[in-house]
Amino acid sequence: xxxxxxxxxxxxxxxxxxxxxxxxxxxxxxxxxxxxxxxxxxxxxxxxxxxxxxxxxxxxxxxxxxxxxxxxxxxxxxxxxxxxxxxxxxxxxxxxxxxxxxxxxxxxxxxxxxxxxxxxxxxxxxxxxxxxxxxxxxxxxxxxxxxxxxxxxxxxxxxxxxxxxxxxxxxxxxxxxxxxxxxxxxxxxxxxxxxxxxxxxxxxxxxxxxxxxxxxxxxxxxxxxxxxxxxxxxxxxxxxxxxxxxxxxxxxxxxxxxxxxxxxxxxxxxxxxxxxxxxxxxxxxxxxxxxxxxxxxxxxxxxxxxxxxxxxxxxxxxxxxxxxxxxxxxxxxxxxxxxxxxxxxxxxxxxxxxxxxxxxxxxxxxxxxxxxxxxxxxxxxxxxxxxxxxxxxxxxxxxxxxxxxxxxxxxxxxxxxxxxxxxxxxxxxxxxxxxxxxxxxxxxxxxxxxxxxxxxxxx
Numbered sequence: 001x002x003x004x005x006x007x008x009x010x011x012x013x014x015x016x017x018x019x020x021x022x023x024x025x026x027x028x029x030x031x032x033x034x035x036x037x038x039x040x041x042x043x044x045x046x047x048x049x050x051x052x053x054x055x056x057x058x059x060x061x062x063x064x065x066x067x068x069x070x071x072x073x074x075x076x077x078x079x080x081x082x083x084x085x086x087x088x089x090x091x092x093x094x095x096x097x098x099x100x101x102x103x104x105x106x107x108x109x110x111x112x113x114x115x116x117x118x119x120x121x122x123x124x125x126x127x128x129x130x131x132x133x134x135x136x137x138x139x140x141x142x143x144x145x146x147x148x149x150x151x152x153x154x155x156x157x158x159x160x161x162x163x164x165x166x167x168x169x170x171x172x173x174x175x176x177x178x179x180x181x182x183x184x185x186x187x188x189x190x191x192x193x194x195x196x197x198x199x200x201x202x203x204x205x206x207x208x209x210x211x212x213x214x215x216x217x218x219x220x221x222x223x224x225x226x227x228x229x230x231x232x233x234x235x236x237x238x239x240x241x242x243x244x245x246x247x248x249x250x251x252x253x254x255x256x257x258x259x260x261x262x263x264x265x266x267x268x269x270x271x272x273x274x275x276x277x278x279x280x281x282x283x284x285x286x287x288x289x290x291x292x293x294x295x296x297x298x299x300x301x302x303x304x305x306x307x308x309x310x311x312x313x314x315x316x317x318x319x320x321x322x323x324x325x326x327x328x329x330x331x332x333x334x335x336x337x338x339x340x341x342x343x344x345x346x347x348x349x350x351x352x353x354x355x356x357x358x359x360x361x362x363x364x365x366x367x368x369x370x371x372x373x374x375x376x377x378x379x380x381x382x383x384x385x386x387x388x389x390x391x392x393x394x395x396x397x398x399x400x401x402x403x404x405x406x407x408x409x410x411x412x413x414x415x416x417x418x419x420x421x422x423x424x425x426x427x428x429x430x431x432x433x434x435x436x437x438x439x440x441x442x443x444x445x446x447x448x449x450x451x452x453x454x455x456x457x458x459x
Contacts, residue, residue: 056097064089065102072109079113086118090125099129120147127160138169142179154190158183177215188225197222197234204241216246227258235262236424240431247435253282255431259424271295272396273425276432278308286325289318293325296369298332302339304369306332343370350379357386361394368397373404392422399429408437 068085071077086106093102107122109115123144126132132140141163148157165179180203187196200222207214219242226235239255256277265273274292277283283292289312298305309329312318318325343366349355350363364379380398383389399414411433418426 056095057101058092058094058098060092061089061094061098061102064092065098065105069105072105072112079109080115082109083115083118087121090121093125096129096131099125100131103127103129116147116151120144120151123147138164138167141167142169145182149186152189154186158186161186177218181218181221184221193225193229193231194234197226197231197238201234201237214245216242219246223254223258227262230262232262233424236427240427243428244431244434249281252280253277253284255428256280256282259428263421263424265421265425267295268393269422269425272393272400272422273428275400276425276429279432283312283317286312286318286322290324293328298328299335301365301369302332302335305329306336339366340370343367347375350382355382357383357388360386361389364394364397364401368401368404371404373401377401377405392418392420392426396422396426396429399426399433403429403433403436406436408433412437 064085068082068089071082072079086109089102090106093099103122103125105122106125107119110118110120110122123140127137127140127144141160145157145160145164148154148160161179161183165176165183168176169179170176181200184196184200184203187193187199200218204214204218219238222238223235223242225231226238235258239258243251243255256273259273260270263269270291274283274288274295277288278292283289289308292308293305296305296308305328309318309325309332312325313320320326346359346363346366350360360379360383364376364383367373367379368376377398380394380401383394384391384398395414395418399411399418402408402411402414412430415426415430415433
């Protein structure tokens with residue numbers, strides 16, 4: 001089993017990250033800007049000046065509101081016993097001023113008794129009134145989001161969270177980025193993983209378009225969710241974006257390992273993935289070396305296998321008493337001389353006008369294993385379009401050869417054309433080519449993995 005070290009990925013109800021946001025803001029009691037009796041009195045004065053103005057508070061509303069307001073604000077009142085009257089108050093609250101006054105009273109009553117149904121009703125009445133002061137619209141929407149989210153009413157909660165984002169709500173401890181992560185978490189909490197990842201990817205794209213840095217936590221969270229729930233191909237898109245922004249031996253190792261774990265790669269596919277692993281120093285244990293050795297095959301690519309084993313021995317990662325590795329090393333060393341002597345003839349035959357696919361492909365594979373990238377690229381290019389060619393494999397190896405020549409833009413173009421089972425491998429190689437052509441700035445260096453443990457999966 002290959003290790004994918006993205007931190008804790010325990011399943012639990014709700015979102016660890018979303019809860020942190022809720023606690024940061026709390027459940028502050030919302031005050032209203034006006035009371036029915038004073039507003040009604042003001043309205044009477046206005047009517048003397050403008051007869052055409054209609055009263056903003058009906059007599060029925062004032063009759064219901066005033067005694068409830070007194071009772072809710074009195075010390076020692078059994079507010080729970082007033083719930084039927086509070087619910088009835090909503091039914092006589094028609095005008096915007098009535099709605100915001102009643103909504104504030106109902107919310108406050110619910111906050112005092114921790115009755116979330118009253119809090120939700122009151123907050124939504126105030127927002128629906130259209131009378132909330134502009135400075136409070138974002139805050140009130142965020143509270144509505146918290147209340148609905150606490151009731152696991154995720155779709156409704158997201159409506160209010162988006163309104164909070166649109167109205168630029170933030171606090172000293174809650175940033176816009178936090179709200180965007182909370183939005184993705186809302187989707188994850190109801191197991192709408194693809195929708196959550198799509199939102200997260202869109203938020204990442206928007207930040208990049210605005211020239212803003214993307215927090216590594218966003219990538220790690222997306223990867224944890226996508227990997228745990230096997231959401232493909234999205235997991236590969238996130239992985240390649242992550243290593244492009246935060247390249248390190250740790251991020252490369254995790255990206256390669258998750259690709260190995262989620263795909264049933266054999267033979268040539270595994271070979272090209274392990275070649276990349278070797279390039280980015282992600283071969284960390286004996287099993288990694290053994291998988292590379294098996295994929296390369298000492299009988300077919302003896303030079304590549306021998307060099308790999310010598311490296312494993314020198315680093316101490318592979319012990320010399322491993323029988324399989326020792327046997328492979330012996331086979332490889334015994335074949336290198338004859339294999340090398342065949343290279344001129346193979347090159348000549350592959351360049352012949354009538355050369356068949358098998359010969360040209362063998363030349364490309366062989367010269368690639370010897371690190372002769374120019375010749376390898378020549379022969380892989382020649383095989384493209386030949387009847388029976390494995391286009392995905394050829395494009396992958398053409399890109400590898402081009403990267404070996406430092407032709408990174410050409411390599412990325414070749415990798416971008418790869419489809420099917422090999423596409424994730426090509427995406428990783430393209431990220432490598434991009435990294436070599438445009439190294440990430442120092443600010444994008446990944447922090448140690450143990451300080452970036454992914455939050456627990458919601459849902």
